[in-house]
Amino acid sequence: MQTEIRILSRGGQGAVTAAKLLVSAALSEGKYAQMVPNFGQERKGAPVFTFARISDEPVLTHTYVYEPNVVVLFDPFLSDLGIDPKENVVAPATLVANTSQDVEGYPFSVSFTRLGAIDARSVTRETIGDVPPNSAMLGALAKTTGLVRLASLQQAIRTAMQGPRGEKNALCAGVAYERTVVHEWRR
Amino acid sequence: MTRLALDGDAAIAEGVRLSRPRFVAAYPITPQTPIVERVADFIAVGRLDARYMATESEHSALTAVVGSAVVGVRTFTATAGAGLALMHEIVGVASGNRLPILMAIANRALPSPWSLQTDHSDSMAERDMGWIQLYAENCQEALDLVIVGYRVAESVRLPVMLCIDGFFLSHATEGVEVPEQEAVDAFLPPYVRGSNHLDPEHPMTLNQLTSADMFTELKYCHKLALDRTIEEFPVIGAAFGVSFGRPYSLVEAEATEGADLVLVTLGSCSGTAKHVARALRAQGKKVGTLKVTAFRPFPRQAIRDTLAGAKAVAVIDRSWGLGSDGALALDVKAALYGAPNIPVYDFIAGLGGRDLHAGTISACVDRALAMAADGTTQDGPEWIDLRKEVPHE
Amino acid sequence: MNNATSLIAHGLTTCEGCSMEIIARNALDVLGKDTIVLTPPSCSAILTGFGWETGWKVPAFQSNLENIAAYCAGISETLELVGRRGVHVVAFAGDGGTVDIGLQALSAAVERGHRFVYICYDNEAYMNTGIQRSGGTPIGAWTTTTPAGKKEGKKDIVRMLLAQGIPYIATASVGEIPDFRRKVEKASRVDGPSYIHALTPCSTGWRFKPKDTVTIARLAVETGLWPLYEAENGVVRITKHIKQRVSLAEYLKAQGRFADITPEQVAAMEADIGHRARMLELQECEGGMCV
Numbered sequence: 110m111q112t113e114i115r116i117l118s119r120g121g122q123g124a125v126t127a128a129k130l131l132v133s134a135a136l137s138e139g140k141y142a143q144m145v146p147n148f149g150q151e152r153k154g155a156p157v158f159t160f161a162r163i164s165d166e167p168v169l170t171h172t173y174v175y176e177p178n179v180v181v182l183f184d185p186f187l188s189d190l191g192i193d194p195k196e197n198v199v200a201p202a203t204l205v206a207n208t209s210q211d212v213e214g215y216p217f218s219v220s221f222t223r224l225g226a227i228d229a230r231s232v233t234r235e236t237i238g239d240v241p242p243n244s245a246m247l248g249a250l251a252k253t254t255g256l257v258r259l260a261s262l263q264q265a266i267r268t269a270m271q272g273p274r275g276e277k278n279a280l281c282a283g284v285a286y287e288r289t290v291v292h293e294w295r296r
Numbered sequence: 297m298t299r300l301a302l303d304g305d306a307a308i309a310e311g312v313r314l315s316r317p318r319f320v321a322a323y324p325i326t327p328q329t330p331i332v333e334r335v336a337d338f339i340a341v342g343r344l345d346a347r348y349m350a351t352e353s354e355h356s357a358l359t360a361v362v363g364s365a366v367v368g369v370r371t372f373t374a375t376a377g378a379g380l381a382l383m384h385e386i387v388g389v390a391s392g393n394r395l396p397i398l399m400a401i402a403n404r405a406l407p408s409p410w411s412l413q414t415d416h417s418d419s420m421a422e423r424d425m426g427w428i429q430l431y432a433e434n435c436q437e438a439l440d441l442v443i444v445g446y447r448v449a450e451s452v453r454l455p456v457m458l459c460i461d462g463f464f465l466s467h468a469t470e471g472v473e474v475p476e477q478e479a480v481d482a483f484l485p486p487y488v489r490g491s492n493h494l495d496p497e498h499p500m501t502l503n504q505l506t507s508a509d510m511f512t513e514l515k516y517c518h519k520l521a522l523d524r525t526i527e528e529f530p531v532i533g534a535a536f537g538v539s540f541g542r543p544y545s546l547v548e549a550e551a552t553e554g555a556d557l558v559l560v561t562l563g564s565c566s567g568t569a570k571h572v573a574r575a576l577r578a579q580g581k582k583v584g585t586l587k588v589t590a591f592r593p594f595p596r597q598a599i600r601d602t603l604a605g606a607k608a609v610a611v612i613d614r615s616w617g618l619g620s621d622g623a624l625a626l627d628v629k630a631a632l633y634g635a636p637n638i639p640v641y642d643f644i645a646g647l648g649g650r651d652l653h654a655g656t657i658s659a660c661v662d663r664a665l666a667m668a669a670d671g672t673t674q675d676g677p678e679w680i681d682l683r684k685e686v687p688h689e
Numbered sequence: 690m691n692n693a694t695s696l697i698a699h700g701l702t703t704c705e706g707c708s709m710e711i712i713a714r715n716a717l718d719v720l721g722k723d724t725i726v727l728t729p730p731s732c733s734a735i736l737t738g739f740g741w742e743t744g745w746k747v748p749a750f751q752s753n754l755e756n757i758a759a760y761c762a763g764i765s766e767t768l769e770l771v772g773r774r775g776v777h778v779v780a781f782a783g784d785g786g787t788v789d790i791g792l793q794a795l796s797a798a799v800e801r802g803h804r805f806v807y808i809c810y811d812n813e814a815y816m817n818t819g820i821q822r823s824g825g826t827p828i829g830a831w832t833t834t835t836p837a838g839k840k841e842g843k844k845d846i847v848r849m850l851l852a853q854g855i856p857y858i859a860t861a862s863v864g865e866i867p868d869f870r871r872k873v874e875k876a877s878r879v880d881g882p883s884y885i886h887a888l889t890p891c892s893t894g895w896r897f898k899p900k901d902t903v904t905i906a907r908l909a910v911e912t913g914l915w916p917l918y919e920a921e922n923g924v925v926r927i928t929k930h931i932k933q934r935v936s937l938a939e940y941l942k943a944q945g946r947f948a949d950i951t952p953e954q955v956a957a958m959e960a961d962i963g964h965r966a967r968m969l970e971l972q973e974c975e976g977g978m979c980v
Contacts, residue, residue, distance in 0.1 A: 128469070129301060129303075129469045132301045132469045132470070132471070133301040136299055136300075136301055136471040141470075141471060142301075142470070142471060143468060143469065143470045144303075144468060144469040144470075145463075145464065145467075145468045146463065146467050146468070147463075148412070148463060148467065168470065168567075169567035169568065169570050169571040170567055170568045170571050170653075170654060171433075171434065171461070171464045171465060171468055171564035171565070171567055171568060172464070172568055172651050172652065172653040172654065173651050173653065175653060175655070265301075318767070318770055319763070319766065319767055319770065321763065347766050347767075347769075347770055349762065349763070349766060349801070350801075351759065351762075351797065351801075352793060352794070352796075352797030352800075353793065353794075353797075355755070355756060355759070355794075356756055356759035356762070356793075356794050356797060356798075359752075359753070359756040359759035359760050359763065359794070360759050360760070360762050360763030360766075361763060362760065362763065363750075363759070363760040363761070363762065363763025363764040363767070364763040364764065364766065364767040366750060366764070367763075367764055367767040367768060367771065368767075368771070369767055369770060369771065385753055386753065386756070389753065494725045494748040494750060494764060495748060495773075496722055496723045496724065496725065496747060496748055496776055498748075499722075499745070499746060499747050499748045499749075500743075500748060500749075501737055501738055501743035501745055501748070501749040501750070501751075502748075502749070502750050502751070503750055503751040503752075504734070504737045504738050504739065504740075504743065504749075504751040505730075505734060505737070505738070505739045505740070505751065506739075506740060507739065507740045509740065510740055510741075
């Protein structure tokens with residue numbers, strides 16, 4: 110089983126780092142994993158597409174993800190730029206969204222059978238400060254999809270960021286994990 | 297062995313650290329820069345005992361490395377795209393002087409138009425310069441081929457260009473097994489300087505002007521060293537397999553025997569091609585794959601033998617092939633010349649960072665099988681992932 | 690210096706009256722056998738030889754035209770790595786390989802501070818390819834690519850490198866061999882880059898009789914056109930004071946290449962001589978700081 114993940118974010122939100130940490134966490138669980146970034150002209154605030162794969166078998170493809178099973182949306186307002194989080198998703202698809210909105214009223218619910226909602230900005234501010242929401246999004250991803258365990262993620266975070274920074278980010282991921290509201294639709 | 301999450305650039309840097317070069321010179325260029333940043337870090341913290349020279353250009357980087365190699369130590373440099381083009385003159389000096397330098401290339405399209413992204417136009421422009429040219433499929437191969445590359449280079453006294461696709465490998469993170477230093481030391485012997493070296497104890501003049509009386513013979517010796525590489529590379533690649541569990545050969549074939557179609561590829565799209573071909577075989581379609589790891593010297597015989605049992609061949613060229621066929625297709629066709637009539641179809645794809653995804657490869661398969669079925673021949677390569685809606689005039 | 694101990698073979702195929710060869714012989718005589726020498730494709734490549742033959746009795750490497758200093762950098766750093774710090778690394782390049790195409794590599798190698806001696810033999814044009822204009826060609830000089838005389842003045846690479854903070858730099862002349870040898874000796878002891886720029890009149894390209902090489906070289910110094918000085922860590926010292934400058938006309942009329950120089954060009958050259966002399970004197974008495 111290979112899970113294809115598309116991460117939609119903006120420059121400066123730390124999605125590439127998050128995807129690398131996701132790969133590290135999956136590897137530590139004995140899985141195969143891969144992150145492929147899509148770099149353009151580097152600019153804060155510009156849309157950034159990052160792709161990841163987690164699999165029980167070696168990952169052969171080195172390409173972007175076109176038919177994701179999981180979409181991670183760092184910024185719901187990306188749709189204002191014409192970016193459609195539900196584009197080509199493969200059912201049963203999962204969405205992990207950074208939102209302060211109520212899950213029931215979330216606009217993309219039609220295309221996804223599972224939605225994990227997290228107010229990543231608030232969690233990040235509470236636990237770390239005014240920094241990118243990537244650790245919170247990772248916590249939410251773990252909770253919503255179960256692709257990796259929270260403990261593996263936290264270990265990957267601590268390894269990548271030594272000292273208090275790692276601890277704070279690991280805490281952030283943990284709090285986000287707890288607060289993520291997962292909703293499932295049956296149809 | 298430790299399995300780490302590394303991108304292709306980092307994997308190469310790890311391979312370099314384990315290979316213990318003494319001298320590194322480089323100039324930053326996307327998407328190569330993280331390689332030399334990491335190597336510089338290793339040197340700064342004492343994990344690699346080497347000297348790092350941050351030169352003012354790629355031209356001077358390779359020049360300094362040639363100067364160092366001719367004194368007699370193991371050397372490393374890395375570049376990409378326009379940086380490799382700037383080095384061009386020295387590329388010939390390195391190989392002509394038979395210096396076993398290893399240079400990593402994070403493949404980047406040459407201008408113009410400008411692109412930060414991958415295709416093989418940079419390394420293809422150097423393909424006839426007498427270097428060994430290797431293309432890695434994934435980040436693990438990127439690391440392993442550094443170690444294999446040094447041993448091959450020092451065995452046949454030729455420089456190695458190790459190519460990884462920009463971004464799709466250079467910046468793509470995967471699990472990579474990082475060998476132990478002791479195991480690498482056991483596999484890769486300490487550097488022995490060549491008979492050509494600069495040392496006041498044995499004065500000799502190197503690299504000087506040569507007349508028509510000798511130029512041909514010296515170039516012929518160079519050719520023989522490349523010929524020898526065809527024999528040495530599989531032996532060393534197999535030895536690496538014994539030590540580390542991952543053998544390497546000139547080419548890697550999968551389900552080619554009796555295939556209706558074999559996809560021939562270089563670099564990171566080789567894995568994607570395997571993925572597509574396996575899926576097609578699961579549906580009963582006989583599609584095989586042939587990955588070319590050593591593009592120079594071109595493994596003519598291995599390719600001829602592998603493709604002999606196929607009914608048709610589709611070559612995917614990630615370089616322009618302007619004015620002729622794609623570089624890989626040209627050589628594949630030449631290798632098959634005189635063999636029983638096997639049609640070879642050439643597809644140009646994945647230029648300037650365009651993703652060479654499964655859909656593109658499937659399109660190549662469909663086109664090639666259709667042409668093979670009705671006996672159509674190609675008049676030059678087909679640009680398979682061209683955007684039809686964009687005006688082309 | 691005698692042929693038996695010379696580190697350059699005799700009977701080389703340089704032109705009759707070649708001053709580059711005189712400079713090379715003297716430099717090697719001072720530096721000794723623990724020297725690695727590099728030459729670019731240029732007149733000095735004649736010393737590096739052809740086919741089975743070489744003129745050098747020390748290790749030598751033929752560089753490319755544009756990167757001799759980068760080769761020196763790699764060689765010098767590696768000698769240090771392998772514990773051979775005492776070996777001199779010497780670049781022996783012409784004006785074109787130095788002030789034109791080789792400038793980037795030279796400037797960068799000086800900036801990085803590698804230990805090497807760079808000797809530029811300045812014959813004021815691309816002589817090996819048959820007398821074409823370089824950045825080192827003076828105003829008014831005929832070359833095959835300036836058939837009506839060069840319109841622009843000579844690039845002052847010495848001042849450029851001085852401005853970069855090179856630890857040791859000097860001008861020299863084939864007409865003043867003891868001065869040159871002393872400067873090579875000094876350069877060889879510098880723990881970093883050093884540069885000597887020697888004016889080497891070229892009988893073939895400058896259009897004078899081979900026997901007059903040294904005379905012409907001395908005239909260049911005596912007219913003030915080619916001041917002899919050195920700078921150690923930026924401190925400038927004039928190594929030959931010219932009390933009474935010889936008329937520039939004497940220098941110009943001795944060479945066929947200046948046959949068509951205009952009075953305006955001569956005036957510009959004279960103004961330059963005066964300016965440079967004043968500046969050097971000022972630098973010397975100000976404690977040598979580069980202005």
